[in-house]
Amino acid sequence: GNSVTQMEGPVTLSEEAFLTINCTYTATGYPSLFWYVQYPGEGLQLLLKATKADDKGSNKGFEATYRKETTSFHLEKGSVQVSDSAVYFCALRPRDSGGSNYKLTFGKGTLLTVNP
């Protein structure tokens, strides 16, 4: 079955530090890949996505590249801010023709805390 493994948290960084949150996946075929972010007290928001190999998703200074050869989709940001403190979820969505391509499979989430 499909699965997503992401870096265990919590991750604590100082403002302006470089961020990497690792994410690897197992899936049949070529799924779409996503990063969602959950700010305190809010729902999950789509941060970025990539739908095919070598695609790079980017938003708000965050980037992730779909690497088929390593089945990875690591999240990076060059300089984090206090406002980036949140829980980050990596997820995949299958691209099968059997009709269940709406089911998102999530990692466990990584709590990021950025200190001033």
Place this chain on the structure above:
Amino acid sequence: NAGVMQNPRHLVRRRGQEARLRCSPMKGHSHVYWYRQLPEEGLKFMVYLQKENIIDESGMPKERFSAEFPKEGPSILRIQQVVRGDSAAYFCASSTGLAGDTQYFGPGTRLTVL
């Protein structure tokens, strides 16, 4: 434009009671998905509904759990005779249902069973 709304945000029940969780999708969305997040776990798919139809309930426990999305009103996830293992965060998402569409999530309902 309001996003996906869920209520209540927090719900406490004693073992054996019923829990009703509500989800109002975004305006213009007719597809609803429910996910559950157990402690220390990622979100897991439970059920996919369209108005008046259950499309896929393969992630729902076979007993005590049911879901509906009536023609009028919010989607309801109902848990009968709750047990401590039902304590979790329940998230609802909605979408347009078009190919490759994005699922937009609500803030979740945190259920605690005493």
